Amino acid sequence: MSVVVLGQGGDSPFLTIPFFLSAVSAGFPSPAQDYVEKTLNLNELLIQHPSATYFVRAEGDSMQGAGIFSGDVLVVDRSLQARNGDIVIASIDGDLTVKKLELSSVCRLLPCNPDYSPIVISTEEALELFGVVTNVIHSFR
Amino acid sequence: MYALVDCNCFYVSCERLFRPELNHKAVVVLSNNDGCVVARSPEAKELGIKMAVPFFEVREFYDRGELHVFSSNYALYGDISSRVMSTLEALAPAVEIYSIDEAFLDLRGMQLNYDLNRYGHQIKQRIHKWVGVPVGVGIAQTKTLAKLANYAAKHYPKTLGVVDLSAASWRSRLLKKTNVADVWGVGRRTAAKLYAEQIFTAADLAESDAEAMGKRYSVMLQRTILELRGIPCFNFAEQPTEKQQVLCSRTFSSRLTELPPLKEAVREYAVRAAEKLREEKGLARYISVFLRTNPNARFEVKYANSAAVTLPNPTCDSRVLMSIAVQLLEQIYLPGYRYMKAGVMLGDIQPHNSYQVDLFNPDLHSPKSQQLMKTLDEINQRYHRGVTFVGQGFEQNWSMQRQHLSPSYTTSWQDLRRVRC
Numbered sequence: 001m002s003v004v005v006l007g008q009g010g011d012s013p014f015l016t017i018p019f020f021l022s023a024v025s026a027g028f029p030s031p032a033q034d035y036v037e038k039t040l041n042l043n044e045l046l047i048q049h050p051s052a053t054y055f056v057r058a059e060g061d062s063m064q065g066a067g068i069f070s071g072d073v074l075v076v077d078r079s080l081q082a083r084n085g086d087i088v089i090a091s092i093d094g095d096l097t098v099k100k101l102e103l104s105s106v107c108r109l110l111p112c113n114p115d116y117s118p119i120v121i122s123t124e125e126a127l128e129l130f131g132v133v134t135n136v137i138h139s140f141r
Numbered sequence: 142m143y144a145l146v147d148c149n150c151f152y153v154s155c156e157r158l159f160r161p162e163l164n165h166k167a168v169v170v171l172s173n174n175d176g177c178v179v180a181r182s183p184e185a186k187e188l189g190i191k192m193a194v195p196f197f198e199v200r201e202f203y204d205r206g207e208l209h210v211f212s213s214n215y216a217l218y219g220d221i222s223s224r225v226m227s228t229l230e231a232l233a234p235a236v237e238i239y240s241i242d243e244a245f246l247d248l249r250g251m252q253l254n255y256d257l258n259r260y261g262h263q264i265k266q267r268i269h270k271w272v273g274v275p276v277g278v279g280i281a282q283t284k285t286l287a288k289l290a291n292y293a294a295k296h297y298p299k300t301l302g303v304v305d306l307s308a309a310s311w312r313s314r315l316l317k318k319t320n321v322a323d324v325w326g327v328g329r330r331t332a333a334k335l336y337a338e339q340i341f342t343a344a345d346l347a348e349s350d351a352e353a354m355g356k357r358y359s360v361m362l363q364r365t366i367l368e369l370r371g372i373p374c375f376n377f378a379e380q381p382t383e384k385q386q387v388l389c390s391r392t393f394s395s396r397l398t399e400l401p402p403l404k405e406a407v408r409e410y411a412v413r414a415a416e417k418l419r420e421e422k423g424l425a426r427y428i429s430v431f432l433r434t435n436p437n438a439r440f441e442v443k444y445a446n447s448a449a450v451t452l453p454n455p456t457c458d459s460r461v462l463m464s465i466a467v468q469l470l471e472q473i474y475l476p477g478y479r480y481m482k483a484g485v486m487l488g489d490i491q492p493h494n495s496y497q498v499d500l501f502n503p504d505l506h507s508p509k510s511q512q513l514m515k516t517l518d519e520i521n522q523r524y525h526r527g528v529t530f531v532g533q534g535f536e537q538n539w540s541m542q543r544q545h546l547s548p549s550y551t552t553s554w555q556d557l558r559r560v561r562c
Binding site: 049050051052054055056057058059060061062063068070073074078079089091093094095096097098099111128130 | 160161162163164223224225227228231270271272273550551554557558559560561562
């Protein structure tokens with residue numbers, strides 16, 4: 001996997017990450033420094049509709065195949081219309097759960113772990129969605 | 142044309158958003174200190190629970206498991222409210238925030254190009270889909286009529302939550318059905334006087350002689366009458382007025398008698414008030430502290446007092462305001478009473494970028510103080526009250542009673558809603 005440097009995080013009221021902080025090469029100033037034009041804000045990348053975006057925390061292992069692990073923070077955008085294959089937050093018997101949405105001849109909520117079985121929804125109208133998951137924030141340490 | 146958008150039982154809807162199992166269940170939200178019912182779900186209304194009743198009167202439902210109860214979670218309601226308002230701002234040319242759960246939209250000119258009834262439904266659907274709370278929409282020629290239309294949208298299920306009063310026939314039907322006491326701006330006292338004059342409905346009021354009524358009652362009532370006829374008199378406030386004072390006061394969870402916990406409380410209130418002041422980019426010159434026992438206690442000696450001081454130079458520095466607040470408290474504190482409530486008020490507020498400095502006294506709004514306060518606010522915002530002054534107290538045994546408080550789902554990383562996977 002290759003990594004492309006995008007720019008520098010900046011001074012804003014939101015959480016920002018200074019991109020060059022860790023890229024220190026001893027004794028030699030980064031030649032890229034002169035070309036930094038704007039600062040980056042993670043919100044810009046993760047949040048398209050601020051008033052419709054909520055964060056939730058995942059708990060459990062049924063979505064590991066989709067890259068969602070217990071303790072991860074999920075970015076949920078309520079404004080999006082759910083499509084076949086989206087990762088969604090659904091309300092099942094009053095409980096909120098993360099699953100992959102299947103909208104074909106049947107409406108099902110699919111786990112991404114062979115140890116779990118799909119949840120069949122009787123009709124598309126009976127499906128109660130909290131929102132569509134757009135990003136997952138996973139911490140490595 | 143104006144629209145009034147009003148959230149249905151707003152506090153309950155905020156709680157339900159993160160607890161979908163409570164949809165269609167009886168839910169109430171209690172006031173500060175878990176005192177009275179301030180919001181009810183329709184199911185709670187069906188149980189016969191009235192607005193503003195003390196919690197202990199309806200406790201039996203809760204004990205039987207028929208009623209779900211929440212303490213007021215203002216961090217949550219404030220966040221959801223700002224989401225509703227910013228969603229509205231994207232939909233309408235101008236928005237006037239009227240309260241935490243209501244906003245007027247200025248739709249002047251829009252009736253030419255839009256079917257306003259359909260537009261009302263679009264607003265309702267958008268807020269429900271994006272933010273997740275239900276709203277009602279009332280549309281009419283004036284703000285007073287928009288209020289009425291909204292009332293109808295909520296009370297008549299047939300309307301599906303949207304009422305457009307631009308057609309005159311609709312308007313006269315609704316005015317005939319509406320009690321004059323439910324008209325915006327008509328108080329209970331005025332309503333009683335109006336009943337005596339055989340004015341019972343909004344239609345009766347609209348047909349009365351506006352000028353004569355204005356002379357006998359008030360100019361306000363005269364304008365209300367014209368508004369009911371569809372003549373706009375209350376303008377759309379394009380800019381909210383600047384705050385004249387900042388207040389922070391609370392009722393203690395239990396009565397306080399000693400000076401040290403009272404000092405902690407007053408320091409806390411001063412710090413909170415200073416934070417609010419800085420949010421509004423203001424500086425205060427006047428600071429007052431009040432203290433009182435329960436005014437309704439039957440068998441107790443009562444006491445209430447306040448003290449105030451005007452500073453030579455205005456400030457928003459927490460340290461200065463805190464120490465002055467404590468000095469003021471010491472002036473009015475008397476031992477031997479059971480205190481119920483205290484508060485700090487900041488007044489004579491001036492914008493931070495233009496104020497008069499008294500030459501013979503130190504400028505309290507020094508660059509050093511500004512920098513320190515800025516840093517403090519940033520840390521507290523990021524780490525959820527990470528820095529406190531020693532005098533604010535660590536235990537805060539006097540603080541509010543909130544036994545049924547829900548997590549701060551949207552404002553604290555520790556409190557995020559957990560979803561099963």
